[in-house]
Amino acid sequence: MSLPETARQALADFAHCPGWEQRARLLMQWGERLAPLREDERCEENRVHGCESSVWLVAGHDGERLSFRAGSDARLLRGLLALLLVRVNGLSAKELAEVDVADWFAQLGLARQLSPSRSNGLNAVLTRIRELA
Structure with a gap:
């Protein structure tokens, strides 16, 4: 599966970082690149359960191509969400089912910095993305 252009850009950006x-x-x-969610989108219906921090996820689609927007109050988590979204936005539901989040963050050089609770939270977000797809 080929990577979206923004995902390739993320890989290139993180490849140049020598340290944590x-x-x-x-x-x-x-x-900071995440478009802020409107106040009405930060509701219980859009909340992702299984995350320690508050995370909201809004789904959309263009034909069979999926798009997602997300928000969180936690700065590092917003960055992780942005990187997850550049990996999954524009995919079909079938392609989405094949995404390996752990591998994606390993490619970015971020796997070691993901605490178990952050990993669980990202997996909860991916599970919710797949449900919405």
Whole structure:
């Protein structure tokens, strides 16, 4: 499966980071790229359960291509969400089912920095994305 252009850009950006400090800074910059959710979208119906921090997910589609928007109050988590979304936005439901989140974050060099609770939260987001697909 080919990567969307923004996902290839993320890989290139993170490949140039020698250490965690630079990755963390870049992660927060990616989080700032998330379009803010409207107040009415930050509702219980859009909330992702299984995350320690508050996370909201809104789904849309263009034909069979899926698109998602997400938000969180946690800065690092917003960055992780942004990176997850660049990996899954524009995919079909079938392609989405094949995405390996752990592998994606390993490719970005972020796997070691994901605490078990953050990994569980990202998996909860991916599960919700697949449900909405």
